Amino acid sequence: MSVTIKDIARQAGVSHTTVSRALNDSPLINEETKDRIRTLATKMDYTPNFSAKSLVLDRSYNLGLFFTTLSQGTSAGFFYEAIRGVNNVIQDRYQLIVKGIDDYTSFHSITRKSFDGIIVVSQSDDDQPFIDHATDKGIPLVVLNRPIDTPGVLNVISDEEQGAFLAVSYLIEQGHQRIALVEGRAGFKSAQNRKKGFERAMLHNRLTVNSNYRFPGLYDLESGHKAMQHFLTLAERPTAVFCCNDEMALGAMKAISEAGMLVPRDVSIIGFDNTVYAAYVTPALTTVHRPIEQISKEGATRLISNIENKQHETEQVLLKTELVVRESVRSLLNG
Structure with missing residues (x-):
């Protein structure tokens, strides 16, 4: 039988609401109580039940990470670092669903009930219909990699x-x-x-x-x-x-x-x-x-903040690129 929030609440001597808030890092619970409940949850081998949480809180606990394509033009290194950056931020608070926009012939399944928020790693202007659909549905959205000016969308890019x-x-x-x-x-x-x-x-x-x-x-x-x-x-x-x-x-x-x-x-x-x-x-x-991983981390951090605070910010964040000199370039200046 799997451990529930109510089991943890009984052991901790608090309400199940307090446990839920502590495990979701609510600012309403002090840090000492959070630490005590997290430690107890780990000892009891508690695993979050996303389906149950979804029913109670009317949230999916799904985050979408959408690339323009997964089949053509998305290099393995770029793909890996983008996912790692997002995953490092969300940890076990959300389920991460990775898809290619070009996998969809219709966007009817992209709704607030299916995704609490979406990160789009946009490589092409052809992604705009997907971005417009998500914003029309009121889904909190962050677009990485490509500059856009869609109202209510956070944009994190590099120069x-x-x-x-x-x-x-x-x-x-x-x-x-x-x-x-x-x-x-x-x-x-x-x-x-x-x-x-x-x-x-x-x-x-x-x-x-x-x-x-x-x-x-x-x-x-x-x-x-x-x-x-x-x-x-x-x-x-x-x-x-x-x-x-x-x-x-x-x-x-x-x-x-x-x-x-x-x-x-x-x-x-x-x-x-x-x-x-x-x-x-x-x-x-x-x-x-x-900084692909940094771009992804920044996007995921801001998206989660918008989800939790029920905000839709319009902002562009520009991160610098830099030259890394190693061994593959020869100087011709000395003959």
């Missing part, structure tokens, strides 16, 4: 254009002028922002981009590999390649190795995102740190 500008500027500072670009997935806002940063850095330094030095990517290993194979066939190959994410950078590094060349001796590589494996490849990847 990706500036991050790409810093990356390409660093390559130029190291003496590189023949710089190639492996673009992100077409239609993704991140791809547009990173390309803009690349182009701005080149223009700022009065450098032109050879049309052969651009290659469409899909944010995966294979497209980075294909792009680098193309660049290596050119009569005048680039000395450096800016890849719009780390997975494409790793694919590019593999193509260089297969051609019997070395990074960065023969070609310098720089990525974007600073995913978990960037520091552990050989050579370690120079990349732009985009």
Whole structure:
């Protein structure tokens, strides 16, 4: 027989309402009582019954984490860090449901009864109908990754254009002028922002981009590999390649190795995102740190606050990107 809130209340000598409030971190209960009840709940091996709570409080205790897509263009590292950031915040207070927006042909099942709140990791303008549906239904909403101006929606983003500008500027500072670009997935806002940063850095330094030095990517290993194979066939190959994410950078590094060349001796590589494996490849990847986990944590923290306080704030939070210099870029300044 599973332990209930009433069982804990009897052991603690308090009402079941006090136990419920303590386990839900209510400000109406003092910290000493909360600690005592939490300790007792752990000793009694109490597991929250979300279904029962939902019936009593008319809440689902479900949080939705929606990506534009789970099948195309969402890299494994990005996916992992986004989920980890949200999960670290919600812990066992909510059930996390992870879905792709493109999995839905209709949004009729997205209601206040099915979700207490939703976090959208938005990669494309095509997500807007989903965002509009959720706001129309009165569901507390946070949109990450893509700037939007929808009223009543919290927006947490990073400055990706500036991050790409810093990356390409660093390559130029190291003496590189023949710089190639492996673009992100077409239609993704991140791809547009990173390309803009690349182009701005080149223009700022009065450098032109050879049309052969651009290659469409899909944010995966294979497209980075294909792009680098193309660049290596050119009569005048680039000395450096800016890849719009780390997975494409790793694919590019593999193509260089297969051609019997070395990074960065023969070609310098720089990525974007600073995913978990960037520091552990050989050579370690120079990349732009985009605080994916921090963005997700910030979004989840603010969403839970809005749910608990029954608020719908309109605010945009901009987090900085930064260049992480490792070993995959060679300086050409000393010969």
